[in-house]
Amino acid sequence: MTFLDRLKKALLPIDTAAPAPDVTxxxxxxxxxxxxxxxxxxxxxxxxxxxxxxxxxxxxxxxxxxxxxxxxxxxxxxxxxxxxxxxxxxxxxxxxxxxxxxxxxxxxxxxxxxxxxxxxxxxxxxxxxxxxxxxxxxxxxxxxxxxxxxxxxxxxxxxxxxxxxxxxxxxxxxxxxxxxxxxxxxxxxxxxxxAGLARISYHLPEQDTDEQFTMQVREIVIARKEPENMSYSNYLLIDSLYVSNPHARIRYHESTRQFQIASFSRNETRVNERIIPRSDLTDPQWLELPNQAQILLNGFITLHFDGE
Known part of the structure; x- marks a missing residue:
């Protein structure tokens, strides 16, 4: 230890702060x-x-x-x-x-x-x-x-x-x-x-893969998988050119205790073969989404909706 080190130790107070406790x-x-x-x-x-x-x-x-x-x-x-x-x-x-x-x-x-x-x-x-x-x-x-x-x-x-x-x-x-x-x-x-509010399963013919999504919040957005959507936790992102961006929204309506769907795609959206009218993004038209419903996006991607 040099003279300057000894002088510094003598002049400066010793740090006696207790270490932070472990996370228990x-x-x-x-x-x-x-x-x-x-x-x-x-x-x-x-x-x-x-x-x-x-x-x-x-x-x-x-x-x-x-x-x-x-x-x-x-x-x-x-x-x-x-x-x-x-x-x-x-x-x-x-x-x-x-x-x-x-x-x-x-x-x-x-x-x-x-x-x-x-x-x-x-x-x-x-x-x-x-x-x-x-x-x-x-x-x-x-x-x-x-x-x-x-x-x-x-x-x-x-x-x-x-x-x-x-x-x-x-x-x-x-x-x-x-x-x-x-x-x-x-x-x-x-x-x-x-466990979520609902589960959505679907098959991607382009990749020949089966996927599943858990609806954890009261409202989700169905959209094409694009970089600008990756940061949103309430997006169901589907890796298919047949899916619009965004394509639809699903919500759980607390007062009626029912699931509802609104479509924003220029391409056709069907629920159990019923065509869902296209809504403006700022003014969604909500329609009932029954349990065990089949949702067809653009005549190509079929989603199986399992609400609890």
């Missing part, structure tokens, strides 16, 4: 619970108890892979902790007001968010009341987030373009039905989102 299942649950608690303070109004029900959790890729197999248990224990907290708060409010029928958790790997680096020991939780719009992200949304610079959960605008590089795939996505009895019943066990 308990830490994951506690971060989610802290986000939930912050949302109760920020969202509740008058006699109504409101709280976040949708959560995005971003972990460093190495941490994500290490934790992936235990995530179903983390989700189960987290929802149990949420119910315990709601039971404790029930006497302070006249009404518990869930704004969604389900708790939703999406875990994804990432190395950065909003100009902040995600380190292996970091846990980034983003909580919202009803979730963010899938695909074609809106510019901003209100969310409960704990930035590194403050280390405190707060309600703020986040730009959802910063989520485009995060792969919230099926293996890290879970849904738990909300139970008004505030208990995790057998019917409310976490299930992977791969």
């Amino acid at each position: 299942n308990t830490r994951l649950m506690n971060e989610l619970l802290a986000c939930f608690d912050a949302s109760v303070q920020q969202e509740s109004v008058g006699s109504s108890l409101l709280f976040n029900m949708h959560y995005l959790i971003i972990l460093h890729p190495d941490t994500y892979n290490a934790r992936l197999s235990s995530l179903p248990v983390v989700v189960k224990e987290t929802v149990k902790a949420f119910y315990k907290r709601l039971s404790e708060l029930r006497n302070q409010y006249e009404e518990i007001s869930p704004v969604s029928a389900n708790w939703q958790f999406k875990f994804g790997p990432g190395v950065s968010f909003n100009n902040e680096t995600i380190e292996p020991n970091d846990i980034l939780v983003i909580g919202t009341l009803t979730g963010v719009k899938e695909g074609g992200y809106q510019q901003n949304t209100k969310a409960t987030v704990k930035p590194k610079r403050t280390n405190v959960f707060d309600r703020m605008d986040i730009n959802l373009d910063t989520l485009r590089h995060i792969d919230f795939n099926e293996s890290g996505s879970f849904t738990v039905k909300f139970n008004a009895d505030l208990q995790l019943g057998s019917e409310s066990q976490p299930r992977h989102k791969e």
Whole structure:
């Protein structure tokens, strides 16, 4: 050690900061619970108890892979902790007001968010009341987030373009039905989102391959597989020149509890041999889509629709 090194060591304070704790299942649950608690303070109004029900959790890729197999248990224990907290708060409010029928958790790997680096020991939780719009992200949304610079959960605008590089795939996505009895019943066990709302299978004659798509959100777009569509998670992309771009949309209508379809293609779209009229992109004409329906695109590609 040189004279200058010894002088520097003597003059500068020794860094005694504790290392960041490892990401454990308990830490994951506690971060989610802290986000939930912050949302109760920020969202509740008058006699109504409101709280976040949708959560995005971003972990460093190495941490994500290490934790992936235990995530179903983390989700189960987290929802149990949420119910315990709601039971404790029930006497302070006249009404518990869930704004969604389900708790939703999406875990994804990432190395950065909003100009902040995600380190292996970091846990980034983003909580919202009803979730963010899938695909074609809106510019901003209100969310409960704990930035590194403050280390405190707060309600703020986040730009959802910063989520485009995060792969919230099926293996890290879970849904738990909300139970008004505030208990995790057998019917409310976490299930992977791969179960979905509906499944669509089809055959591609050009490649002689069979494909399957899981409808995970309430509305999807059927379109030709093109580079500009690859970033949208709610697109069913079909690698065929016989499919228009876009060709159609399918949605689950919450109030009627029915699936519906609208067609935008100049080429013919049929459902069970019934021709679907072409709509303008800005003014879709929705028609009922029966369960086990056959959808024929341009007289060439047949989709088999299996709604749950």
